Amino acid sequence: MVFKAICSADDIWEGEFQDFEVDEREVIVVHAEDNGFRVFDAKCPHQDQSLAEASLEGNVLTCPAHLWQFDVATGDGVNPTGCKLTSYPCKVVDGQVMADLEAATEASQ
Numbered sequence: 122m123v124f125k126a127i128c129s130a131d132d133i134w135e136g137e138f139q140d141f142e143v144d145e146r147e148v149i150v151v152h153a154e155d156n157g158f159r160v161f162d163a164k165c166p167h168q169d170q171s172l173a174e175a176s177l178e179g180n181v182l183t184c185p186a187h188l189w190q191f192d193v194a195t196g197d198g199v200n201p202t203g204c205k206l207t208s209y210p211c212k213v214v215d216g217q218v219m220a221d222l223e224a225a226t227e228a229s230q
């Protein structure tokens with residue numbers, strides 16, 4: 122596993138997220154309400170629209186294109202169910218959010 126620094130953990134408050142481009146890949150870093158960080162591909166599994174302008178209420182991320190919703194604690198679809206965001210293993214080391222972008226858990230529709 123090769124973890125790369127994405128951002129400082131202090132950059133993203135609990136309940137917020139931010140998009141980043143890393144190695145020509147757009148990802149979002151979410152600071153979930155359980156105080157954990159998650160890193161997801163910034164592409165919606167519905168029609169690959171960017172999630173950079175999505176909205177986050179509690180742990181529910183809503184894609185702006187057609188309003189599909191995802192639980193950021195797991196990446197699972199909330200509405201509709203049965204879909205999933207692509208996620209990457211992540212951890213916080215020395216105040217940096219690190220992700221292994223080669224170890225994606227693939228999205229599903």
Ligand code: FES
Pocket residue numbers: 165166167168169170184185186187188189
């Ligand atoms: S592309 Fe996200 S809901 Fe359609």
